[in-house]
Amino acid sequence: MQTVLITGANRSIGLETAKQLSEKGLFVYLGSRNLSKGEEVVKELHEKGFQNIKAIEIDVTNPESIFKAKKIIENEQGKLDILINNAGILGINPQTASETSVKDIQEVFNTNFFGAISVTQVFLDLLKKSDSPRISNITSGLGSLTLHSDPNWKYYHVKGAAYGTSKSSLNAYTIVLAYELRELPFKVNVIDPGYTATDFNHHSGPGSVESAASFIIKHTLTDENAPTGQFFSNDIEDESGISPW
Ligand SMILES: NC(=O)c1ccc[n+]([C@@H]2O[C@H](COP(=O)([O-])OP(=O)(O)OC[C@H]3O[C@@H](n4cnc5c(N)ncnc54)[C@H](OP(=O)(O)O)[C@@H]3O)[C@@H](O)[C@H]2O)c1
Numbered sequence: 001m002q003t004v005l006i007t008g009a010n011r012s013i014g015l016e017t018a019k020q021l022s023e024k025g026l027f028v029y030l031g032s033r034n035l036s037k038g039e040e041v042v043k044e045l046h047e048k049g050f051q052n053i054k055a056i057e058i059d060v061t062n063p064e065s066i067f068k069a070k071k072i073i074e075n076e077q078g079k080l081d082i083l084i085n086n087a088g089i090l091g092i093n094p095q096t097a098s099e100t101s102v103k104d105i106q107e108v109f110n111t112n113f114f115g116a117i118s119v120t121q122v123f124l125d126l127l128k129k130s131d132s133p134r135i136s137n138i139t140s141g142l143g144s145l146t147l148h149s150d151p152n153w154k155y156y157h158v159k160g161a162a163y164g165t166s167k168s169s170l171n172a173y174t175i176v177l178a179y180e181l182r183e184l185p186f187k188v189n190v191i192d193p194g195y196t197a198t199d200f201n202h203h204s205g206p207g208s209v210e211s212a213a214s215f216i217i218k219h220t221l222t223d224e225n226a227p228t229g230q231f232f233s234n235d236i237e238d239e240s241g242i243s244p245w
Pocket of ligand 1: 008009013032033061140141192
Protein backbone atom coordinates (compact mmCIF):
# COMPACT_ATOMS: atom_id res chain seq x y z
CA MET A 1 0.00 0.00 0.00
CA GLN A 2 1.34 3.44 -0.92
CA THR A 3 1.78 5.90 1.91
CA VAL A 4 1.33 9.65 1.64
CA LEU A 5 1.96 12.55 4.00
CA ILE A 6 0.04 15.77 3.37
CA THR A 7 0.92 18.83 5.43
CA GLY A 8 -1.84 21.26 6.41
CA ALA A 9 -4.49 18.62 5.72
CA ASN A 10 -6.92 19.29 8.56
CA ARG A 11 -9.02 21.53 6.30
CA SER A 12 -9.62 22.88 2.78
CA ILE A 13 -7.53 21.64 -0.16
CA GLY A 14 -5.27 19.43 1.97
CA LEU A 15 -8.24 17.71 3.60
CA GLU A 16 -10.01 17.05 0.29
CA THR A 17 -6.75 15.67 -1.14
CA ALA A 18 -6.51 13.33 1.86
CA LYS A 19 -10.08 12.13 1.30
CA GLN A 20 -9.59 11.47 -2.41
CA LEU A 21 -6.30 9.65 -1.86
CA SER A 22 -7.88 7.50 0.85
CA GLU A 23 -10.69 6.60 -1.55
CA LYS A 24 -8.02 5.53 -4.03
CA GLY A 25 -6.66 3.07 -1.43
CA LEU A 26 -3.56 4.90 -0.25
CA PHE A 27 -2.61 5.14 3.42
CA VAL A 28 -2.85 8.83 4.30
CA TYR A 29 -1.07 10.65 7.11
CA LEU A 30 -3.25 13.72 7.53
CA GLY A 31 -0.83 16.40 8.74
CA SER A 32 -2.16 18.93 11.20
CA ARG A 33 -0.16 21.41 13.25
CA ASN A 34 -2.71 20.94 15.99
CA LEU A 35 -3.06 17.20 16.68
CA SER A 36 -6.49 17.38 18.28
CA LYS A 37 -7.89 19.26 15.26
CA GLY A 38 -6.49 16.56 12.99
CA GLU A 39 -7.81 13.75 15.17
CA GLU A 40 -11.27 15.31 15.26
CA VAL A 41 -11.34 15.48 11.45
CA VAL A 42 -10.10 11.90 11.11
CA LYS A 43 -12.73 10.66 13.57
CA GLU A 44 -15.43 12.22 11.37
CA LEU A 45 -13.86 10.70 8.25
CA HIS A 46 -13.77 7.25 9.85
CA GLU A 47 -17.45 7.63 10.77
CA LYS A 48 -18.18 8.47 7.11
CA GLY A 49 -16.42 5.29 6.02
CA PHE A 50 -13.03 6.69 4.97
CA GLN A 51 -10.32 4.17 5.71
CA ASN A 52 -6.56 4.26 6.05
CA ILE A 53 -6.33 7.83 7.31
CA LYS A 54 -4.42 8.78 10.43
CA ALA A 55 -3.84 12.21 11.93
CA ILE A 56 -0.25 13.19 12.54
CA GLU A 57 1.04 16.32 14.25
CA ILE A 58 3.30 18.36 12.00
CA ASP A 59 3.97 22.07 12.20
CA VAL A 60 6.18 22.84 9.22
CA THR A 61 7.81 25.75 11.07
CA ASN A 62 8.77 23.56 14.05
CA PRO A 63 11.74 21.22 13.41
CA GLU A 64 11.00 19.14 16.51
CA SER A 65 7.47 18.39 15.31
CA ILE A 66 8.78 17.46 11.83
CA PHE A 67 11.32 15.01 13.30
CA LYS A 68 8.65 13.53 15.57
CA ALA A 69 6.33 12.97 12.61
CA LYS A 70 9.15 11.37 10.66
CA LYS A 71 9.91 8.94 13.53
CA ILE A 72 6.24 7.89 13.68
CA ILE A 73 6.02 7.21 9.93
CA GLU A 74 9.39 5.47 9.94
CA ASN A 75 8.33 3.17 12.79
CA GLU A 76 4.91 2.44 11.29
CA GLN A 77 5.73 2.20 7.56
CA GLY A 78 9.50 2.13 7.15
CA LYS A 79 9.14 4.34 4.05
CA LEU A 80 7.15 7.18 2.55
CA ASP A 81 5.97 7.12 -1.08
CA ILE A 82 4.49 10.58 -1.48
CA LEU A 83 5.04 13.90 0.24
CA ILE A 84 2.61 16.72 -0.50
CA ASN A 85 3.89 20.01 0.89
CA ASN A 86 0.51 21.72 1.06
CA ALA A 87 0.62 23.84 4.25
CA GLY A 88 0.60 27.49 3.33
CA ILE A 89 -0.33 30.95 4.56
CA LEU A 90 -1.16 34.18 2.79
CA GLY A 91 0.24 36.69 5.26
CA ILE A 92 -0.92 40.23 5.84
CA ASN A 93 -2.93 42.19 3.33
CA PRO A 94 -2.01 44.33 1.43
CA GLN A 95 1.56 43.24 0.68
CA THR A 96 3.18 46.13 -1.12
CA ALA A 97 6.81 45.79 -2.11
CA SER A 98 7.63 49.19 -0.64
CA GLU A 99 6.05 48.81 2.80
CA THR A 100 5.64 45.16 3.79
CA SER A 101 8.05 44.61 6.65
CA VAL A 102 10.80 42.03 6.43
CA LYS A 103 9.29 40.41 9.52
CA ASP A 104 5.94 39.95 7.75
CA ILE A 105 7.65 38.58 4.65
CA GLN A 106 9.77 36.21 6.76
CA GLU A 107 6.69 34.88 8.50
CA VAL A 108 5.18 33.80 5.18
CA PHE A 109 8.49 32.38 3.96
CA ASN A 110 8.87 30.39 7.19
CA THR A 111 5.77 28.36 6.29
CA ASN A 112 5.57 28.41 2.49
CA PHE A 113 9.26 28.17 1.64
CA PHE A 114 11.49 27.16 4.57
CA GLY A 115 8.72 24.94 5.99
CA ALA A 116 8.43 22.96 2.76
CA ILE A 117 12.22 22.65 2.57
CA SER A 118 12.50 21.49 6.19
CA VAL A 119 9.85 18.80 5.76
CA THR A 120 11.37 17.65 2.46
CA GLN A 121 14.88 17.35 3.85
CA VAL A 122 13.77 15.42 6.92
CA PHE A 123 11.63 12.96 4.92
CA LEU A 124 14.00 12.49 1.99
CA ASP A 125 15.61 9.30 3.30
CA LEU A 126 12.18 7.70 3.88
CA LEU A 127 11.12 8.74 0.36
CA LYS A 128 14.29 7.18 -1.05
CA LYS A 129 13.03 3.84 0.31
CA SER A 130 10.01 4.01 -2.01
CA ASP A 131 10.03 2.45 -5.51
CA SER A 132 8.34 5.51 -6.99
CA PRO A 133 8.77 8.51 -4.71
CA ARG A 134 6.84 11.70 -5.41
CA ILE A 135 7.21 15.17 -3.95
CA SER A 136 4.46 17.63 -4.85
CA ASN A 137 5.01 21.17 -3.66
CA ILE A 138 1.80 23.14 -3.68
CA THR A 139 2.46 26.45 -5.35
CA SER A 140 0.27 29.18 -6.82
CA GLY A 141 -0.14 30.85 -10.18
CA LEU A 142 0.85 33.94 -8.19
CA GLY A 143 4.34 32.42 -8.04
CA SER A 144 4.77 32.58 -11.82
CA LEU A 145 7.20 35.36 -12.79
CA THR A 146 6.27 35.00 -16.46
CA LEU A 147 2.56 35.51 -15.82
CA HIS A 148 3.27 38.38 -13.42
CA SER A 149 5.16 40.11 -16.22
CA ASP A 150 2.20 39.87 -18.60
CA PRO A 151 -0.23 42.81 -18.23
CA ASN A 152 -2.89 40.72 -20.02
CA TRP A 153 -2.84 37.96 -17.39
CA LYS A 154 -6.12 37.87 -15.47
CA TYR A 155 -4.39 38.03 -12.07
CA TYR A 156 -1.70 40.54 -13.15
CA HIS A 157 -2.85 43.03 -10.51
CA VAL A 158 -2.76 40.45 -7.67
CA LYS A 159 0.79 41.10 -6.52
CA GLY A 160 2.04 40.20 -3.04
CA ALA A 161 5.53 40.92 -1.75
CA ALA A 162 5.32 38.01 0.71
CA TYR A 163 3.00 35.34 -0.71
CA GLY A 164 3.84 35.50 -4.42
CA THR A 165 7.57 35.73 -3.75
CA SER A 166 7.41 32.76 -1.34
CA LYS A 167 5.79 30.63 -4.05
CA SER A 168 8.26 31.80 -6.74
CA SER A 169 11.02 30.75 -4.35
CA LEU A 170 9.34 27.38 -3.77
CA ASN A 171 9.23 26.92 -7.54
CA ALA A 172 12.95 27.69 -7.81
CA TYR A 173 13.80 25.27 -4.98
CA THR A 174 11.71 22.54 -6.62
CA ILE A 175 13.67 22.81 -9.87
CA VAL A 176 16.94 22.49 -7.96
CA LEU A 177 15.65 19.48 -5.99
CA ALA A 178 14.25 17.75 -9.08
CA TYR A 179 17.63 18.18 -10.76
CA GLU A 180 19.47 16.70 -7.79
CA LEU A 181 17.17 13.66 -7.74
CA ARG A 182 16.97 13.23 -11.53
CA GLU A 183 18.83 9.89 -11.63
CA LEU A 184 16.48 8.37 -9.02
CA PRO A 185 12.85 7.37 -9.68
CA PHE A 186 11.59 10.61 -8.08
CA LYS A 187 9.07 12.98 -9.63
CA VAL A 188 9.37 16.37 -7.98
CA ASN A 189 6.95 19.03 -9.19
CA VAL A 190 5.13 22.19 -8.21
CA ILE A 191 1.37 22.08 -8.53
CA ASP A 192 -0.98 25.07 -8.44
CA PRO A 193 -4.47 23.91 -7.40
CA GLY A 194 -6.00 27.00 -9.01
CA TYR A 195 -7.92 29.85 -7.41
CA THR A 196 -10.13 27.83 -5.06
CA ALA A 197 -12.87 28.75 -2.58
CA THR A 198 -11.31 28.07 0.84
CA ASP A 199 -10.74 29.85 4.16
CA PHE A 200 -7.50 31.08 2.58
CA ASN A 201 -9.33 33.67 0.47
CA HIS A 202 -12.61 33.92 2.42
CA HIS A 203 -14.10 31.53 -0.13
CA SER A 204 -13.74 34.03 -2.98
CA GLY A 205 -12.11 31.62 -5.43
CA PRO A 206 -14.16 30.26 -8.35
CA GLY A 207 -12.77 26.71 -8.09
CA SER A 208 -13.89 23.87 -5.80
CA VAL A 209 -11.70 21.92 -3.39
CA GLU A 210 -12.75 18.77 -5.27
CA SER A 211 -11.27 20.11 -8.50
CA ALA A 212 -8.14 21.40 -6.72
CA ALA A 213 -7.52 18.04 -5.03
CA SER A 214 -8.11 15.95 -8.11
CA PHE A 215 -5.69 18.17 -10.07
CA ILE A 216 -3.04 17.72 -7.37
CA ILE A 217 -3.59 13.96 -7.42
CA LYS A 218 -3.50 13.76 -11.23
CA HIS A 219 -0.02 15.29 -11.22
CA THR A 220 1.17 13.34 -8.17
CA LEU A 221 0.08 9.75 -8.88
CA THR A 222 2.13 9.63 -12.05
CA ASP A 223 4.04 6.89 -13.79
CA GLU A 224 7.74 6.64 -14.50
CA ASN A 225 7.42 8.51 -17.82
CA ALA A 226 5.86 11.60 -16.24
CA PRO A 227 7.81 14.83 -16.08
CA THR A 228 9.85 15.98 -13.10
CA GLY A 229 10.86 19.55 -12.31
CA GLN A 230 7.64 20.85 -13.90
CA PHE A 231 5.05 23.48 -12.96
CA PHE A 232 1.39 22.40 -13.34
CA SER A 233 -1.53 24.75 -12.86
CA ASN A 234 -5.25 24.05 -12.62
CA ASP A 235 -5.82 27.59 -13.92
CA ILE A 236 -4.12 26.81 -17.25
CA GLU A 237 -6.74 25.93 -19.89
CA ASP A 238 -4.36 23.69 -21.83
CA GLU A 239 -4.91 19.92 -21.28
CA SER A 240 -1.22 19.51 -20.28
CA GLY A 241 -1.73 21.88 -17.33
CA ILE A 242 1.84 23.08 -17.79
CA SER A 243 2.32 26.61 -16.52
CA PRO A 244 5.00 29.09 -17.53
CA TRP A 245 7.55 29.70 -14.78
N1 LIG B 1 -7.08 28.51 -2.09
C1 LIG B 1 -6.50 28.96 -3.19
O1 LIG B 1 -7.08 29.69 -4.01
C2 LIG B 1 -5.08 28.57 -3.50
C3 LIG B 1 -4.58 28.91 -4.78
C4 LIG B 1 -3.27 28.55 -5.08
C5 LIG B 1 -2.50 27.89 -4.15
N2 LIG B 1 -3.02 27.59 -2.92
C6 LIG B 1 -2.15 26.88 -1.98
O2 LIG B 1 -2.78 25.66 -1.60
C7 LIG B 1 -2.37 25.30 -0.28
C8 LIG B 1 -3.61 25.04 0.57
O3 LIG B 1 -4.40 26.22 0.54
P1 LIG B 1 -5.85 26.28 1.19
O4 LIG B 1 -6.65 27.19 0.32
O5 LIG B 1 -6.34 24.93 1.48
O6 LIG B 1 -5.49 27.07 2.56
P2 LIG B 1 -6.25 27.14 3.96
O7 LIG B 1 -7.70 26.94 3.80
O8 LIG B 1 -5.81 28.43 4.58
O9 LIG B 1 -5.60 25.92 4.78
C9 LIG B 1 -4.24 25.97 5.06
C10 LIG B 1 -3.80 24.74 5.79
O10 LIG B 1 -2.39 24.90 6.09
C11 LIG B 1 -2.20 24.71 7.48
N3 LIG B 1 -1.03 25.40 7.99
C12 LIG B 1 -0.76 26.71 8.01
N4 LIG B 1 0.43 26.93 8.61
C13 LIG B 1 0.93 25.71 8.95
C14 LIG B 1 2.10 25.28 9.59
N5 LIG B 1 3.03 26.12 10.05
N6 LIG B 1 2.30 23.94 9.76
C15 LIG B 1 1.38 23.06 9.33
N7 LIG B 1 0.21 23.42 8.74
C16 LIG B 1 0.01 24.74 8.56
C17 LIG B 1 -3.50 25.17 8.13
O11 LIG B 1 -3.60 24.66 9.44
P3 LIG B 1 -4.54 25.36 10.58
O12 LIG B 1 -5.93 24.85 10.35
O13 LIG B 1 -3.93 24.90 11.86
O14 LIG B 1 -4.44 26.85 10.37
C18 LIG B 1 -4.50 24.58 7.15
O15 LIG B 1 -4.67 23.20 7.41
C19 LIG B 1 -1.51 26.45 0.23
O16 LIG B 1 -0.14 26.12 0.05
C20 LIG B 1 -1.89 27.60 -0.68
O17 LIG B 1 -0.84 28.54 -0.81
C21 LIG B 1 -4.28 27.90 -2.57
